[in-house]
Structure formats: C-alpha cells, structure tokens
Amino acid sequence: MPGVSRPAGGPGLPQVRRVVSEIPGPRSRELLARQRGLVPAGVGAALPVFVEAAGGGVIVDVDGNSFIDFGSGIAVTTVGNSARAVAKRAAAQLRRFTHTCFLVNPYESYLDVCEKLNELAPIPGERRTVLVNSGAEAVENAVKIARSATGRPGVVVFDHAFHGRTLLTMSLTAKNTPYKQGFGPFAPEVHRAPMAYPYRWPTGPERCAEEAASALADLLDRQVGADNVAAVLIEPIQGEGGFVVPAPGFLGRVAEICRGRGILLIVDEVQSGIARTGRMFACEHEGVRPDLITTAKGLAGGLPLGAVTGRAELMDAVPAGGLGGTFSGNPVACEAALGVFEEIETHGLVDRAREIGDIMLAFLGGLARRCPAVGDVRGRGAMVAVELVEPAGDRLPDPGLAARVARRCHEDGLLVLTAGSYGNVLRFLPPLSITDALLEEGLSVLAEAVGKETDVAVA
Incomplete structure (x- = not known):
C-alpha cells in the first residue's frame, strides 16, 4: 500500500537469493552428522541446512547460502524472523x-x-x-x-x-x-x-x-x-x-x-x-x-x-x-x-497479506494454465498452495513430483514446504515482510523447477 512502511530484515542482512555451495553445504553436512548422534531420527527438516541469520524474506545458512523464504517456519514468523518490535x-x-x-x-x-x-x-x-x-x-x-x-x-x-x-x-x-x-x-x-x-x-x-x-x-x-x-x-x-x-x-x-x-x-x-x-x-x-x-x-x-x-x-x-x-x-x-x-x-500487514496473495494467485494461476501437472491453485492471502497431479486428467496425486520440485527449489535457493494428505501439495507461506522483488523471484524459481520436472515450457 502506498504510504505504508514495510518491516525490514535484520541489520545488514541483504535481501537477495544466493547459492554458493551445494545444498546442504559442507558446514551444514558437518552439523547434520553431529545431529544424527544427538537427536532422534523422528526429528527431521524440510531443508536440512543450519541457519546463521534470517529476516525480511531470506534465510542465510552457515555456508553463506541465502534462501528466499516461502515457509516462515510453518507460518510462525509471519511478521519476519527479526521484526524490530x-x-x-x-x-x-x-x-x-x-x-x-x-x-x-x-x-x-x-x-x-x-x-x-x-x-x-x-x-x-x-x-x-x-x-x-x-x-x-x-x-x-x-x-x-x-x-x-x-x-x-x-x-x-x-x-x-x-x-x-x-x-x-x-x-x-x-x-x-x-x-x-x-x-x-x-x-x-x-x-x-x-x-x-x-x-x-x-x-x-x-x-x-x-x-x-x-x-x-x-x-x-x-x-x-x-x-x-x-x-x-x-x-x-x-x-x-x-x-x-x-x-x-x-x-x-x-x-x-x-x-x-x-x-x-x-x-x-x-x-x-x-x-x-x-x-x-x-x-x-x-x-x-x-x-x-x-x-x-x-x-x-x-x-x-x-x-x-x-x-x-x-x-x-x-x-x-x-x-x-x-x-x-x-x-x-x-x-x-x-x-x-x-x-x-x-506496517499494514493485514493488507500486505492480501497483496502477496494477489501476486501469488495470479502467477500460479498462469502456471496452472500452462502445466497440466498443476491440478489446483488455492489459498487466501499469504497462505497459498498448488496441488500436483499426474497429467492424465484423472487428478491422481503425484507426491513424487512434489518432492522433486521442492528439492530442486531448495537447490536453487528457494525454501518451499510440502503438505497434503497425499503428499502432493506445495504450500507457500512467505513472511509478510518479504519484498515484491523477492516474492516474484521466488515464484520464477518455482516455475522453472516445475517446468524442468515436468518437461513443460512454462516461461
């Protein structure tokens, strides 16, 4: 909304996507090996990288990778990971x-x-x-x-x-x-x-x-x-x-x-x-x-x-x-x-959630029209998902595709989460502190991942 200030990230935290190592990187792999000896196997992670800093719309890991955050800690850091107030x-x-x-x-x-x-x-x-x-x-x-x-x-x-x-x-x-x-x-x-x-x-x-x-x-x-x-x-x-x-x-x-x-x-x-x-x-x-x-x-x-x-x-x-x-x-x-x-x-974040939803639903609706594997686009505000299906037209859930797209997004610097009773849903929960530029870049990364995993031109 014009005239309404937006919350920013933590002090000095650049709001950029940056991948400088394989995912997870060497330091995260060291910590994962340590975790296996300390923490039960039943405690997992959607993106197994260890975090060093976070705020605005990014999460930075111990290897220097900066991920666009479409997860918000599963809707926990709605106002951002380092909101000043x-x-x-x-x-x-x-x-x-x-x-x-x-x-x-x-x-x-x-x-x-x-x-x-x-x-x-x-x-x-x-x-x-x-x-x-x-x-x-x-x-x-x-x-x-x-x-x-x-x-x-x-x-x-x-x-x-x-x-x-x-x-x-x-x-x-x-x-x-x-x-x-x-x-x-x-x-x-x-x-x-x-x-x-x-x-x-x-x-x-x-x-x-x-x-x-x-x-x-x-x-x-x-x-x-x-x-x-x-x-x-x-x-x-x-x-x-x-x-x-x-x-x-x-x-x-x-x-x-x-x-x-x-x-x-x-x-x-x-x-x-x-x-x-x-x-x-x-x-x-x-x-x-x-x-x-x-x-x-x-x-x-x-x-x-x-x-x-x-x-x-x-x-x-x-x-x-x-x-x-x-x-x-x-x-x-x-x-x-x-x-x-x-x-x-x-910061007018109730209105900001609607703005984010409008951007996401419009983009993902276009993606669904171009890619038969995107069976459904749904959500409200900054709580949006796509349901992935086999492209034969019978709406059979495709959890394997959801897992592959999520993995490719992670490798390309975008944190997304999976969900759904059939494991075939990608859900998006960006913090309301994210910029439009980061939001749109994240959506482009997602579209590219879907296109590569389905062999469909989505650009």
Missing part, C-alpha cells in the same frame, strides 16, 4: 525478568495479550483468553473448555485435518503417517466428518458445500447423537492437509448446524490466524463467529505462545486450577506477541 520488546523483558509463572506471580503483559486477542477475535459477546505454550496445547485446552461447559464428551473433526502431535491432537488429526503410525491407542470420543474439499469432492465443487454439510448433520444426528457432542472443531483453511479452502458457504453451514444442536464451534486458527490470510482470522472471510478460537504459530514471532479465546461464559465454566501451566504465557513470549501486533498495525 518483536526483538526489542522481548530483549527488554529478558533484562527485567525471564519468568515467574503466571499462576504464582502474574504480570501485566499477559493481560495485554489477552486484551488484544479479546478485542480482535470475531466471537460474539464478552470474551476471555487463556495463554498456553503451543498450538497443540491450545487445541487440547479448547476441547477441555468445551467439555466442561457442555458436560458432553464428543468432538467432531474433519478429513484431512491436522491439530497437533500430543495424544488428543493426534487423535483429532486425520493423516496416519507420519503423525499417528505406531503411536496408538488414541483418545476416545473423536468422530470424523467429510471435509468440503472442492477439488476432490466426488460430485464436483458446485455441490460440495451442501453435500458436506448434510454429511456432517447426518453424522451428528444418526451416528453419534448430537446430545453427546461438545464441539465441532475445524480449520478455516486446512494446514497440513494441503491448504484446503472449504467450499464457499460450508463454514457458515457448519456454524448453523452447531447452533441448532447446542454444539460449540471451535475454529483452529493456529496456522491461518494472525494476519496470515489477509484478515486477522481466516474464519472472518466467511463471516463465521465461533464460540472458541485457537491461535499459536504467528502469535509471538517465533517464541512459544498459544491461546484459546472464547465466549466468557464458556471460558469461566472451567473450575479454578483447571487451566494454565508452568510456562504458559511466559512474559518474554507475551512481549514478543505485543511486538507482533505492533508490527501488524504499524
């Missing part, structure tokens, strides 16, 4: 004190974060917020609150959903490998409904919203019993499931179905919230006003902080001592979160 506030708090435990000695910054979330959340009536440590913990607490407020045990989730790696959130998550395989048995009273996934809905996108809503109502009324269900939990844009944007009207129908049955609606905004999609919360695109919202990832600029924000009467239904934790709402993380809100407001 975040770093300044967190550093000042570190000098005052690092922790007291809010359950022992409270501090004002916790209240400031809660006040801001209560103000921003599109939840009807008076609101309350509790701070926690992560997205998974936020989801677990939202379910606890819903069960306490309703006296009901059941939770309904959706195909392709991802909600975390703890026992309950694994149970809520749809994809088996790698998130659930070998980790059972899982938590009971979790029921799954079809997701309104337009690209893969059997009868086509036009009927997707109504048919998916009917399936949800049938599950509640005939299979589970609505009186047994505390909450329906949904991502307004699915994250790990492949950035699935539900068919228009579906979220509103879910809200109506819940209201008509006394079921609470929990919207999981862990990945899509905090300005990522061009609104502060993605559910606002559909005019949905849930009972409870979970946030984390982008909330504190990289420091561990999550939250549940909800209607006051629901939040207050939990007895004293039922919520909280030793590290929950750490004061350094709270100050970082206040820095995030400052960055968003000062």
Whole structure:
C-alpha cells in the first residue's frame, strides 16, 4: 500500500537469493552428522541446512547460502524472523525478568495479550483468553473448555485435518503417517466428518458445500447423537492437509448446524490466524463467529505462545486450577506477541497479506494454465498452495513430483514446504515482510523447477 512502511530484515542482512555451495553445504553436512548422534531420527527438516541469520524474506545458512523464504517456519514468523518490535520488546523483558509463572506471580503483559486477542477475535459477546505454550496445547485446552461447559464428551473433526502431535491432537488429526503410525491407542470420543474439499469432492465443487454439510448433520444426528457432542472443531483453511479452502458457504453451514444442536464451534486458527490470510482470522472471510478460537504459530514471532479465546461464559465454566501451566504465557513470549501486533498495525500487514496473495494467485494461476501437472491453485492471502497431479486428467496425486520440485527449489535457493494428505501439495507461506522483488523471484524459481520436472515450457 502506498504510504505504508514495510518491516525490514535484520541489520545488514541483504535481501537477495544466493547459492554458493551445494545444498546442504559442507558446514551444514558437518552439523547434520553431529545431529544424527544427538537427536532422534523422528526429528527431521524440510531443508536440512543450519541457519546463521534470517529476516525480511531470506534465510542465510552457515555456508553463506541465502534462501528466499516461502515457509516462515510453518507460518510462525509471519511478521519476519527479526521484526524490530518483536526483538526489542522481548530483549527488554529478558533484562527485567525471564519468568515467574503466571499462576504464582502474574504480570501485566499477559493481560495485554489477552486484551488484544479479546478485542480482535470475531466471537460474539464478552470474551476471555487463556495463554498456553503451543498450538497443540491450545487445541487440547479448547476441547477441555468445551467439555466442561457442555458436560458432553464428543468432538467432531474433519478429513484431512491436522491439530497437533500430543495424544488428543493426534487423535483429532486425520493423516496416519507420519503423525499417528505406531503411536496408538488414541483418545476416545473423536468422530470424523467429510471435509468440503472442492477439488476432490466426488460430485464436483458446485455441490460440495451442501453435500458436506448434510454429511456432517447426518453424522451428528444418526451416528453419534448430537446430545453427546461438545464441539465441532475445524480449520478455516486446512494446514497440513494441503491448504484446503472449504467450499464457499460450508463454514457458515457448519456454524448453523452447531447452533441448532447446542454444539460449540471451535475454529483452529493456529496456522491461518494472525494476519496470515489477509484478515486477522481466516474464519472472518466467511463471516463465521465461533464460540472458541485457537491461535499459536504467528502469535509471538517465533517464541512459544498459544491461546484459546472464547465466549466468557464458556471460558469461566472451567473450575479454578483447571487451566494454565508452568510456562504458559511466559512474559518474554507475551512481549514478543505485543511486538507482533505492533508490527501488524504499524506496517499494514493485514493488507500486505492480501497483496502477496494477489501476486501469488495470479502467477500460479498462469502456471496452472500452462502445466497440466498443476491440478489446483488455492489459498487466501499469504497462505497459498498448488496441488500436483499426474497429467492424465484423472487428478491422481503425484507426491513424487512434489518432492522433486521442492528439492530442486531448495537447490536453487528457494525454501518451499510440502503438505497434503497425499503428499502432493506445495504450500507457500512467505513472511509478510518479504519484498515484491523477492516474492516474484521466488515464484520464477518455482516455475522453472516445475517446468524442468515436468518437461513443460512454462516461461
């Protein structure tokens, strides 16, 4: 937007793509060898290079390679890896004190974060917020609150959903490998409904919203019993499931179905919230006003902080001592979160997310028209994805192509992430501090990688 300043990278960090070694380079390979002897094999990395500096729209590794960042730490560094207000506030708090435990000695910054979330959340009536440590913990607490407020045990989730790696959130998550395989048995009273996934809905996108809503109502009324269900939990844009944007009207129908049955609606905004999609919360695109919202990832600029924000009467239904934790709402993380809100407001980052989305969707739409392997382009704001398929026209997922394109992008200095229930989605989460020049260069690198891996001229 003209006249609105943009956040910059860290001091002296050039905003350029630069590849000076093979990927990973020699120093990163040394550290990877060290990692194998120290860290379990179950902890992997999408791009196994060790970071020395980051900010703006780039990540610089220990070998001097500078990557354009289309990942933002999986939507964590939405305002940038070294946003000035975040770093300044967190550093000042570190000098005052690092922790007291809010359950022992409270501090004002916790209240400031809660006040801001209560103000921003599109939840009807008076609101309350509790701070926690992560997205998974936020989801677990939202379910606890819903069960306490309703006296009901059941939770309904959706195909392709991802909600975390703890026992309950694994149970809520749809994809088996790698998130659930070998980790059972899982938590009971979790029921799954079809997701309104337009690209893969059997009868086509036009009927997707109504048919998916009917399936949800049938599950509640005939299979589970609505009186047994505390909450329906949904991502307004699915994250790990492949950035699935539900068919228009579906979220509103879910809200109506819940209201008509006394079921609470929990919207999981862990990945899509905090300005990522061009609104502060993605559910606002559909005019949905849930009972409870979970946030984390982008909330504190990289420091561990999550939250549940909800209607006051629901939040207050939990007895004293039922919520909280030793590290929950750490004061350094709270100050970082206040820095995030400052960055968003000062630099117009909600609008910037829409600008980024317009650039990406236009470019990727053109790529899809030229390349049959790009089956679908979808997303909102700076949360965009392409779904790659075999080019025969039957929409068969092509996870191998997604892996090859991602690897080629990495070798050429662009960080991209894969996702999707079938492993065939490339998802793009650039920081809102990225410049147009870097964004467009990254898209060109992506197009070149797709063209080389599919033998299709995309220029």
